[in-house]
Amino acid sequence: MSDFDSAQPGSFSRRNFIKSLGTxxxxxxxxxxxxxxxxxxxxxxxxxxxxxxxxVALQVNGETLRLQLEPRVTLLDALRxxxxxxxxxxxxxxxxCGACTVMLGEVPVYAxxxxxxxxxxxxxxxxxxxAKNGELTPVQRAFLEKDALMCGYxxxxxVMSVTALLKKHPRPTAEQVRHVCAGNLCRCGTQPRIIEAxxxxxxxNPVRTTQTEVIDYAQLx
Amino acid sequence: xxSWPKETKYIGHETHRIDAPVKLTGxxxxxxxxxxxxxxxxxxxxxxxxxxxITSLNLAPALKVPGIKAAxxxxxxxxxxxxxxxxxxxxxxxxxQACLDALHAIEVEAKELPxxxxxxxxxxxxxxxxxxGSANASKPRVREQGEVDKAFSECAxxxxxxxxxxxxxxxxxxxxxxxVSWTDEGVTAWASTQGISSVRDGLAxxxxxxxxxxxxxxxxxxxxxxxxFGAGVxxxxxxxxxxxxxxxxxxMLTRFDQGLSVGxxxxxxxxIKLGAKADGTLHAYELDNYGTAxxxxxxxxxxxxxxxxxxxxxxxxxxxxxxxxxxxxxNAGSARAFRAPGHPPASYGMECAMDDLAVKLGIDPLALRIxxxxxxxxxxxxxxxxxxxxxxxxxxxxxxxxxPIKTGVGCGAATWGGGGSRSTRGEAQVNPDGSIEVRxxxxxxxxxxxxxxxxxxxxLLGLRPDQITVKIGDTNYPPGPGSGGSTTCASVSPTVxxxxxxxxxxxxxxxxxxxxxxxxxxxxxxxxxVEPMIVHGGWQQGLSSSGVGGVxxxxxxxxxxxxxxxxxxxTCVQDCxxxxxxxxxxxxxxxxxxxxxxxxxxxERVLDALSGVLLNPNFETYKLPGIADVPEIDVVLLNMxxxxxxxxxxxxxxxxxxxxxxxxxxxxxxxxxxLPITTAKVLAALGKVPKASS
Numbered sequence: 001m002s003d004f005d006s007a008q009p010g011s012f013s014r015r016n017f018i019k020s021l022g023t024x025x026x027x028x029x030x031x032x033x034x035x036x037x038x039x040x041x042x043x044x045x046x047x048x049x050x051x052x053x054x055x056v057a058l059q060v061n062g063e064t065l066r067l068q069l070e071p072r073v074t075l076l077d078a079l080r081x082x083x084x085x086x087x088x089x090x091x092x093x094x095x096x097c098g099a100c101t102v103m104l105g106e107v108p109v110y111a112x113x114x115x116x117x118x119x120x121x122x123x124x125x126x127x128x129x130x131a132k133n134g135e136l137t138p139v140q141r142a143f144l145e146k147d148a149l150m151c152g153y154x155x156x157x158x159v160m161s162v163t164a165l166l167k168k169h170p171r172p173t174a175e176q177v178r179h180v181c182a183g184n185l186c187r188c189g190t191q192p193r194i195i196e197a198x199x200x201x202x203x204x205n206p207v208r209t210t211q212t213e214v215i216d217y218a219q220l221x
Numbered sequence: 222x223x224s225w226p227k228e229t230k231y232i233g234h235e236t237h238r239i240d241a242p243v244k245l246t247g248x249x250x251x252x253x254x255x256x257x258x259x260x261x262x263x264x265x266x267x268x269x270x271x272x273x274x275i276t277s278l279n280l281a282p283a284l285k286v287p288g289i290k291a292a293x294x295x296x297x298x299x300x301x302x303x304x305x306x307x308x309x310x311x312x313x314x315x316x317x318q319a320c321l322d323a324l325h326a327i328e329v330e331a332k333e334l335p336x337x338x339x340x341x342x343x344x345x346x347x348x349x350x351x352x353x354g355s356a357n358a359s360k361p362r363v364r365e366q367g368e369v370d371k372a373f374s375e376c377a378x379x380x381x382x383x384x385x386x387x388x389x390x391x392x393x394x395x396x397x398x399x400x401v402s403w404t405d406e407g408v409t410a411w412a413s414t415q416g417i418s419s420v421r422d423g424l425a426x427x428x429x430x431x432x433x434x435x436x437x438x439x440x441x442x443x444x445x446x447x448x449x450f451g452a453g454v455x456x457x458x459x460x461x462x463x464x465x466x467x468x469x470x471x472x473m474l475t476r477f478d479q480g481l482s483v484g485x486x487x488x489x490x491x492x493i494k495l496g497a498k499a500d501g502t503l504h505a506y507e508l509d510n511y512g513t514a515x516x517x518x519x520x521x522x523x524x525x526x527x528x529x530x531x532x533x534x535x536x537x538x539x540x541x542x543x544x545x546x547x548x549x550x551x552n553a554g555s556a557r558a559f560r561a562p563g564h565p566p567a568s569y570g571m572e573c574a575m576d577d578l579a580v581k582l583g584i585d586p587l588a589l590r591i592x593x594x595x596x597x598x599x600x601x602x603x604x605x606x607x608x609x610x611x612x613x614x615x616x617x618x619x620x621x622x623x624x625p626i627k628t629g630v631g632c633g634a635a636t637w638g639g640g641g642s643r644s645t646r647g648e649a650q651v652n653p654d655g656s657i658e659v660r661x662x663x664x665x666x667x668x669x670x671x672x673x674x675x676x677x678x679x680x681l682l683g684l685r686p687d688q689i690t691v692k693i694g695d696t697n698y699p700p701g702p703g704s705g706g707s708t709t710c711a712s713v714s715p716t717v718x719x720x721x722x723x724x725x726x727x728x729x730x731x732x733x734x735x736x737x738x739x740x741x742x743x744x745x746x747x748x749x750x751v752e753p754m755i756v757h758g759g760w761q762q763g764l765s766s767s768g769v770g771g772v773x774x775x776x777x778x779x780x781x782x783x784x785x786x787x788x789x790x791x792t793c794v795q796d797c798x799x800x801x802x803x804x805x806x807x808x809x810x811x812x813x814x815x816x817x818x819x820x821x822x823x824x825e826r827v828l829d830a831l832s833g834v835l836l837n838p839n840f841e842t843y844k845l846p847g848i849a850d851v852p853e854i855d856v857v858l859l860n861m862x863x864x865x866x867x868x869x870x871x872x873x874x875x876x877x878x879x880x881x882x883x884x885x886x887x888x889x890x891x892x893x894x895x896l897p898i899t900t901a902k903v904l905a906a907l908g909k910v911p912k913a914s915s
Contacts, residue, residue, distance in 0.1 A: 070318055077317060081262070086254035087247020089443070091394045092476040096840035099394055127247035136242060144241040147804040150812060151667030152244030153394040153443025159245060178849045185840060187394050187444050188667050189812025191848040210854040212807040214233070214800060217859040220601050 049117065056116050060085065061129025067116070075119045076100045076111035079126060087127035087156045091185070098184030101157040102126045108164040110183075127156035130163060139163050142201035143194070150188035157184045162198045174199060174207040222763040223718060225799055225862060231676045233860065235804045236686050239672045240441070240665070249441045252413035253473045255400040261290055261313040263459050263472030264320035266327050267481065268302040268309055271552040271833025272336035272349070275300050275309065279328040283312050286326055288319030291465035293458060301334070303351060303516045304552045305833045306481025308454045313462040313470045336552040338828040340488060340513050343551045351516060351550035358511070359548040362530060367541030372505035376496030378581045379505070384493060384573045385895045386566045386878075387825035388513070389486040390479070390843060391559055395443020397483045398473030401459040407434030408460055412452075413473070415445035415666045416703025421696045423452030428460055439664045439694040446816075447558035448484035449666075450703050455483075480838035484557025485826060487514045487529045491570035495534075495578050501592045506539040511547040512566075517555030528556055531563035535571040536636050536770075537593050552833055553826075558705060560813070561637060561871035565820055565878055569896065572633040572879030576886060580619055586883065587612055587632055599634055599770040602794040602859070606632075609855060610774040610792040620890015625781050627890075628789070631883025632774045633876030639798075639868035640767025641711035645760040646699035649678075649720045651728070652753045655743035657682070659720065660692040663701035663713055668870055669805035673710055674717050676802055681721035683739030699757065707868025711765035714801060714866040720758030727756055765865040771795035771872050773814070775880035776852075779888045781907055784900030786822055786885060788852040791877065796859040798867030803858075810856045810873045817877020819846045822897050 030051060037048040050071035058065040058078065067082050076093070079085040079102070091099035093112045100111040103125040130137045136144065139162050149155040158181060165172055165180040172180075177198040186194075192210040199206045225232065243249040268275075276299055280292040291313045302309070312323040335349035342348055343357040351357055373379055399412035399420075408430060414420045417437040425435045442449070459472035474483065492509040512529040530546040579586035591603050607613070615630045622628045647661040659678050665671055670693055675686040682689075692698060702712050728737040728745055731754065737745035774792040779785070791814050800806050823844035827836040837843040858869075878896060885903070886892045893906045904910050 070316070072318055073316070080254070081317065084256060085247075086250070086256070089251070089395070090253065090473075091396075092840055094476070094839060094841075096476070097394065127245075131246045136245060140242075140245040143245055144237050147238055147241075147808050149238065149241060149244055150669075150805075150808055151394065151444040151665075152240075152249060152441060153251060155244050156247050181848045185394065185845055185847065187392055187446070187816070187845060188808075189815035190808065191815065191846075191851040192811050192854060193808065194848065195851075209851065210807070210811055210856065212803065212810070212856040212858060214803060214858045214860050215605075217598070217601070217796060217861045218863075220605065220859065 054117070057120055058116065058124055059122065060124045061126060069116050071115065071117050073116050074112050075102070075114040075116045078116035079111060085126050085128055089153050089156060091154065097154070098157040098161065099154050101160040101184065103160060103164055106164065106167055108161050127159055130159070137163065138201040139166065142197040146193045146197040146200060148190050148193035148197040150190055154184060154186040158186070158194050162194070162201065165198065166202055171202050171204050172198065223722065223761050225764065225865065226680060229680055231680045231686060233800045233803065236672060236676050236802050238669050238805060239675050239686060239691065244441070251395055251441045251443055252399055252411045252439065253395055253471070255411040255471060257400055257402055257469035260400060260469040260471050261315060261466055262317050262320050263311055263313045263462050263470040264324055265308050265455060265458060265474070265478065266310040266324045267478070268305060268307040270302060270331055270333055271305040271338060272334040273302050273331040274334060275302060275329065275331045277330045278310060280310060282326040282328060283323035286314070286319055286323040288315040289323045290314055290468065291462045292323065293461045293465060295454065295458065304554055305835060306478070306554060308458070308482065311458040311462055311472065313466050336833050338551050338553055338833050339830055340490060340511060340549045340551060342830065343549050344511065351552055357550045361545045361547045364544045365542070369505055369507055369541045369543045372541035373494070373496050376504050377499035378578060379494065379496035380574060380577045380581050381494045382574050382577055382892070383894055384491045384570045386489045386569055387896055388488045389559065389820055389824045390826055391446040391448040391484060392479055392843065392845065393444030393446060393448065396474040396476060396479050397449060397453060397455055399456045399459055400469055400471040401456060401463050402469035403460050403463040407436065409436045409438065410456060410460070411438050412456060413442045414439050414449045415442065415664060415705060416450040417662060417664050417694060417696050418700055419450050419703050420452045420456065424456060424460060427452060427457045437696045442664060442666065445666050446560045447562065447705060450558070450705060453483065476840070477838045480826065480835050480843065482554040484559065485515070485554065486559035487556045488512045489529070489566040489570065493570055493574040495574045497578055497582060501582055501584055501589050503537055503539045503593045505541040506534045507543045508533045509545045511549050513549045513551045514556030515551060515553040528558065528562045531567035533567055533571065535567045536596065536634055537571065538595050553828055560816060561875050564635060564637065564875040565817065568633055568635050568875045569879040569882060572876065573882055573892065573894065576631065576883040577892060585616060590632065590634065594634065596770050598796050599772055602770065602772040605857060606772050606774055606792050606794040609857065612774060615776060619887050622888055626778050627781055627888040628776065628778050629884045629886070629888025630774065630776050631880045631887055632772060633879030633883065634770070634772045635872050635875035636770050637707060637872035637875065638767045639707040639711055639769060641715055641760055641765040641866070642702035642708055643760050645701045645712040645716045646757065647701070647716045647720050648699050648755060648757045649724055650753050650755050651724055651746055651749070653746055653749045653751060655746040656690065658690040658692055659717060660698040661701050661713060661716065662696055662698040663709060664694045664704060666704040668709060668809060669802060670709055670713060672805060673713055673801050677714055677717040678721050681718060682725070682742060684742060707871040710801060710868050711866040712760060715761040715764035716758055718764055719761045720756055723758050724756045727754060763865065766798060766867055769796050769798070769867050769872050771876060773876040773880045775884040777881060777884040777888055779885055779903060781889060784903035786898060786903065788818055788881060790853045790855065792855045793873060794857040794859065795869065795873055796861055797869045798864040799862040800858060800860050801866065806858060806869055807856060809870045811854055813870060813873030814854055814877050815846050815851060817874045818850065818881065820896060821878035821881040825897050
């Protein structure tokens, strides 16, 4: 059971759990899951849940979301597929793109890498939870003004990463913005505008990474 | 002929994207967010063989998995699959987890067949045939003018290069797919598409339904870049699952699926011979190119347009040319249109050859371009761009930058068509309270179609953009074109102009108010009484045109000890006709340049020759440019309002890779002739990779 040796007491590792299920047929998988559960229970001395759906209570955007989920359901799937919170987007489902970024407490996390059962007991903020009474937050406002979005699919993830950064470092440098957004991908190419938007939202003198000048062709020699 | 207003309040100024608030708050509903009543999750089973005869496919065990409501095969009976990842079957169930279990439960028996996945291997005479009874390599398409062989002997300098580009994958952030609901009334698809009409046609054809019974809705979509025009196998499967399960099915592909079967940019292997007279006048050119569009190429051309056959010698006019294109089939997913199809590899190969020739001639590569480029627009762009970029100060002979981190500069150029679709239609409903709803059956791929419509309507009616309600993304609205070829803006803008012009005329007729614009708008509309006014319009000649040119300059730093390339600056000078919204236009340019950087330095589909398997189906291994990779970008848009609207999204991605490749060659003094220019290739070119001793 070396797979589970490193697991912290009271936490579940999605990767190890799923790996243990392997790619075998369902019946075998279910039987193995039971065995794994028994093993986990022995190692951690804790009550093991599942594999059947279990009650899960999530504190999302200040409200309690009560769901009945298989323990293997991720926080992202719980939000997107078991409630109406589709703001966090699925881009890769494997910690590769950041479109699903939400905040657990003050910490930005990939919702696709957290099991829903694991996210219980901590406040969760999704992009839907930022704007109060229809009023955009300074970060959202800056994204709008800088046009730091195109198709918009990666946008909630970037907004969450930048929001989390500004909570921790209210006056960040451009380098800190690059660092904190390194785990968010955008295929449309909004990155320069995101740096500018983050700095504008923080009230920091914007570093211009891009500039556009419109010149009338007719006036060109 | 209609014309655009000379003095403008919104057109050509900065208007914030009108759908930014919904996108920024998570309220925007993308196809992957649709939660139709009772919806099921759908997933696809794919071939794990690069070539095989499927002899049996048993769905029964999948149907026994708890939560599974339907399972369908792509095709019943025996069939041949031709690439790793080809669709075999699909399931629909109450959760993603149930579907994953069900896919594992499907029993597939297959007889493996020989396969080939690399272009040079596929061209060998004894290579396994991708399509039965036809050669993998098509008969070359030859175009010849002048006396090429004789002309080369008249040149003062001739270079020969072999420049290659990889298969590039679109990877929009939202994967392909749809939520499809099939009821007695017909099929409704909430599709992630850049062509709602083409998806409707595809679904109607594939499901044998009247067009009138298929409705496609795309409120928001998460990028496409040319890969999302058709219904695709995935939407047809979703529809069939929906009929079977009697419930809506949301079938979005996984990121893994995206690498396999929903299109890509074909590879190119360009052997270029280029010669010039002593004064730099290009005199002779020969291209031997082959490339693959996967199973969509070769002797048989099932699958999408191959796009292997690109324009050559691209933007330059050379009196003696011979061009030779061969399209090679391999056992891999087919190509699809990809942002400026054909042009990025065409520009890359030609611009590399131009720089190599300039080095041989001992002249400045920019001077060689200026000497040989016949476009008046680009002539001005070279000069303006060089001045802003500081070409004279920055250019030095190849490899002469001091120190271990060497800097270099390069440039490249492009052309693109654009232009609008004549068949674009639209309508407006003007209500007695002065509210107005403009409806067009187009979609927003991310360029800001809604904003463009609002800006133009506001300008012509004397209102503010936020007073215009824009409805797009529904085949129930008057039909419009797909968002491809950089044509959406040039299709939509003249149409909205026509609608608004007619609305003002009709208001005058109905109310007697001579000019309903601006301050008069609400009082005039009130005179309509209780009936709203509906106005139809269409695309108008004279308000848009096609044909643009652009040049880009790149500055890079190359660490000769690690091979790491840092793009420091890109200067882009691009003509674009009439600019509608400066903010969204600049976003398009940034996006094109950053995607071009990905093509130059990071992106490549890697297939394993021994197994036929895609080795990099995710973002850890298929690298996209990230926020830390993005350089300083300096953009000059050459406004030509007299030409009307021309699209901008594609031309700006074309010259980037060539400019970067030339800058790298200029920095290190030797050519890395193969994209992507990885650290390993840089070190190899510098002779810094130790050779195994025999």
